[in-house]
Amino acid sequence: MEQQVNVGLLGFGTVGSGVVRIIEAHQEQLLHQVGCPVQVKKILVKDFEKKRDVKVDPSILTNCPEDIIDNPEIDVVIEVIGGIDETKKYILTALKNKKHVVTANKDLMALHGGELLAAATENGCDLFYEASVGGGIPLIRSLVEGLSSDRITKMMGIINGTTNYILTKMSKEKASYEDVLKEAQKLGFAEADPTADVEGLDSARKMVILSTLGFSMKIHLDDVTVEGISKVGLDDIEYAKQFGYTIKLIGIAQRDNGRVEISVQPTLLPHAHPLASVNDEFNAVYVYGEAVGETMFYGPGAGQLPTATAIVSDLIAVVRNMRLGVNGKSVILPQFDRQLKEKDEIHSKYFLRFQVKDEAGAFSKISSLFAEHHISLEKLLQEPLDKNGMAQVVIVTHKTNKQAYEEVLIKLRDLDVVYEVKSSYRVEGE
Amino acid sequence: MEQQVNVGLLGFGTVGSGVVRIIEAHQEQLLHQVGCPVQVKKILVKDFEKKRDVKVDPSILTNCPEDIIDNPEIDVVIEVIGGIDETKKYILTALKNKKHVVTANKDLMALHGGELLAAATENGCDLFYEASVGGGIPLIRSLVEGLSSDRITKMMGIINGTTNYILTKMSKEKASYEDVLKEAQKLGFAEADPTADVEGLDSARKMVILSTLGFSMKIHLDDVTVEGISKVGLDDIEYAKQFGYTIKLIGIAQRDNGRVEISVQPTLLPHAHPLASVNDEFNAVYVYGEAVGETMFYGPGAGQLPTATAIVSDLIAVVRNMRLGVNGKSVILPQFDRQLKEKDEIHSKYFLRFQVKDEAGAFSKISSLFAEHHISLEKLLQEPLDKNGMAQVVIVTHKTNKQAYEEVLIKLRDLDVVYEVKSSYRVEGE
CATH class of the missing domain: 3.40.50.720 (NAD(P)-binding Rossmann-like Domain)
Known part of the structure; x- marks a missing residue:
């Protein structure tokens, strides 16, 4: 002994x-x-x-x-x-x-x-x-050892149990964010001060750890674009459903040609995507490797x-x-300097919901704006609102770059026919 | 250097x-x-x-x-x-x-x-x-290291890509086993001699490796009950669907009170179960630990x-x-003698399909047989067949032990009102 x-x-x-x-x-x-x-x-x-x-x-x-x-x-x-x-x-x-x-x-x-x-x-x-x-998911070990021979190109996952619990309940029970948050606090799934969870900071910190390991680059917390779930409304969830999507708080770290983007934001995933059915307080992370293809790790993210x-x-x-007698020998320091993508190198689809004045020529102004920025639309819904002379417009774009999309978003808000931009989310997994 | x-x-x-x-x-x-x-x-x-x-x-x-x-x-x-x-x-x-x-x-x-x-x-x-x-899934490493502090109670998974590809195609395209197998061979997803895959032997060997590690017992290949997919018909897949299930070739290793069962067989899983949506040649393994709860590992099982x-x-x-300088030090030999469950210690639900003579009293004879063996029925479907005076009966039992179920199966085949027992599968994941 x-x-x-x-x-x-x-x-x-x-x-x-x-x-x-x-x-x-x-x-x-x-x-x-x-x-x-x-x-x-x-x-x-x-x-x-x-x-x-x-x-x-x-x-x-x-x-x-x-x-x-x-x-x-x-x-x-x-x-x-x-x-x-x-x-x-x-x-x-x-x-x-x-x-x-x-x-x-x-x-x-x-x-x-x-x-x-x-x-x-x-x-x-x-x-x-x-x-x-x-x-409890042996995720770090899998990145460091199990996939050590591969070049990881993307990690995408649900890495915060509190927000996943809230979004699952909102979606299943059609309950408001505020009500579900209160219930979650009562049940101990959310902290008395839930800010770090619901505003995405907790997820962002985890993305720093994952991307530092997965990309072998020292990533800083400031490198992560962060948006939480506190503004996600039931309307968003319902319109997303109608278009075939589930809203999840998703961390994404992606590498293309040696340059990376890291972000955390409410994201629409097609219902059939495996992450879309990760519910309640469970976590799951997709890891894409050049050689291995896609692997997923699923389990309890806390507790x-x-x-x-x-x-x-x-x-x-x-x-x-x-x-x-080999302690302290297993640390491998990051191999590469970090190279962050510019906005025009970040590509994805977007879901956009806004309210317009229901008048002749309104939609033509809007569609010209998208066309000018070379953003084409994949899905479109327009329906009258109860409010006087207003219509709701919901759009899913084709893949575009973030730079162009954000420019359109600013100009859209300035259009005289646009009453209010209600929400804008990234779409992934297609 | x-x-x-x-x-x-x-x-x-x-x-x-x-x-x-x-x-x-x-x-x-x-x-x-x-x-x-x-x-x-x-x-x-x-x-x-x-x-x-x-x-x-x-x-x-x-x-x-x-x-x-x-x-x-x-x-x-x-x-x-x-x-x-x-x-x-x-x-x-x-x-x-x-x-x-x-x-x-x-x-x-x-x-x-x-x-x-x-x-x-x-x-x-x-x-x-x-x-x-x-x-490509770092599964063994996760069992040996990531979950080393936990006591694993169950592993359940799809660990053969060929059979999963065949069952997925059969289910999605309503194509027969023989046709899909031929196509799979042409595409290189199945071997010229597919016996080891389709008869479950490949999966059984993998279950020996997983259960030896997960339970820290030296499991033998003979300890694994094996049934392949070559007898799974489109009718089974359709009736299973109607009841809300997907048929997959599932390896199960379960430990209760220190005693284990290991098996590979076509198994019905509820559509909502995450393993039910693991399609094509992908593999996935659920691991249940006393402390960690459930974790899942998903990825390409071959290639x-x-x-x-x-x-x-x-x-x-x-x-x-x-x-x-530490090679050869990481092997941990099995800690426990292997203790296999008797049949009356193996509990699950079953799906059973058989054809009966459509005559007065037929179903009463059948239901008495189940009742005598204390097996109660959860779901039941009886419908007339085109054949002269025959009816199709499909049953899902409540949880029962394998001993009792097999006795019923033998006696059922001997009943004069039973024309033919077409299929019998385990039901899991509920």
Whole structure:
């Protein structure tokens, strides 16, 4: 029997409790897989008295991070407290003290992943973060190892459970965004402050992590164009349905000729597209490789035990590396400088809904505007509105470039016959 | 620059050519990932003159396997010739000569995986086989690493592209099994002798590999109950559709209370089940873990470049391990003795279609038979047939155990009112 591996846990909330539960429940299996016992030795908590769904010896609780990150007995630090600046300091200290780190912190990895991974390599330590994207789906490992021989050209997916839950409910129950959000908050599917989820920031951070790995480029959060779902209305969902589409919050990272675009936005997908039937809080990511073609990874994107599974799988990888003496050797730094596409290099279809004055010549003015910018229309619906003399126009364009489309959008708003542009979304998957 | 890694390729068919293409096309990327050049040094061929879709220096071709497996210059052997007994000898010799091995050979791994992995470990060599199941989908890696901390309870999937192509075409085009098979052979989606695919043996071998890994038990090919698709008729597909189901060839491996069942058979899935919309030659596997819940992996199950991608990803893993000096350390032998379920422990629904004499009391005899065996019926359809005085009966049972169901099936065939039992399939995914 080899020497025990001691784990220090930063944070003892939902996910932290899940980690403790899995490590306890799987002692025998862990022993078989890594050849030595693994034990949680210290846990950083804010509140000693808080009720938790796992029981631990109270003597291992501490409110002092140094008891973990400076503790020579601790071999591996698992970080599940979230936050950025202070947490970054903890992790850097832990690495400096030659402790391996497993984190679920997408915010931190998206912002400071490069610096943290460099510090890990420098100190001969592992830093794993499978749980930071896609919860229990082994997505990062698949990108780094399973598809390592391929050249990835596109990643497209649903990577935020809260927004997918909201859009699924809105679509199925014809309930308004506000009502569904409230219900989701009550059920614990949405945070009290849901901004990071519903405005797409959470997804954007995950896209930074995925595209940095998939394209081997250091992508910055600023490189991601972000739009959330808070303005998606039931009307949009219904008109999209009528045209054969489902609206999802989709992260897209695409590479063409060495240049990339990364974005997160409400996107229309044909009903038959596999991502269109990924419902509720589930996540799924399509990965397109030059050689492999298309693969998809589907699973729970969050939740106590799925996230804890990804963390403990990382822990197992750390302990295996410890036994082999190869920690800190698996990081591959980005190979390419990042080259972002200009707007006129980003091509897609668009769905556009606006209201016009229902008068002679109105549509001719509009269609000339599109024609001038060489945007042709694939689908078109015009119907009278209840409002006095107004009509609703819904359009799906053929593929066009973003530059031209945005110019049209600005000019459209200025047309005297146009009353209001209600919504505009990207269309993918055709 | 570190010393070059030399690869010997056993076989230069479709997949072998793909491997050479990927290694050549990705030299720069490979160099970045593994830190040293990787080169194909020798290729075993049968026919020196055969036209191939990649050009190589003719001097590296050989028809003598010893030029590779006994060649001190070769570091890694990639086996893509297929076959069992002779190929096994080649691999064992290569391992004895301290060469790492990457293979796509599911037949060999299903039958002799245990022995080969033991030989690899003994000789401090890697033996990787990601391409043996699910082509380009990084499935084995996900089971071994990504979900290593979880306890897998069920795997269910479409793992044979040929049969999925045939069933998809039958269902969409209402074409007969024989016609679609002929077309598939013409297009290269089915072999000249399609027996191993259509009779389920190929899927069974893959289920042996998946369940050995997923359940950490040494599963034998004999442990798998196998039924192919050659008897699936258009009538079955149509009646299934009418009841809301799609017929797929499904491999199932399920563990309950430490006891397992493994099977491959035509299976009815509700249209809304994600596996029901996995079409054409695509593969997909659902993995259920106690903690993670359900995850799914989808992608091309075969084909030159997808398979070659999996092989070269394994090659990269081997070379990384060489650089770290940890080859042969990653094999984890099965932890548990295998415990197979008895028939009365295997629970599922069944779809059953049979023809009866359309006479008074006929259905009462049939329903009493089911009732005696405590099998209740969920869905039922009876309709007259064109034949004289005959009726078609289609039934979906509630969940029952296999023992009881098979007894009923035998007795049903003996009933004087039953003319013929046409088909009987498992129903899953509800």
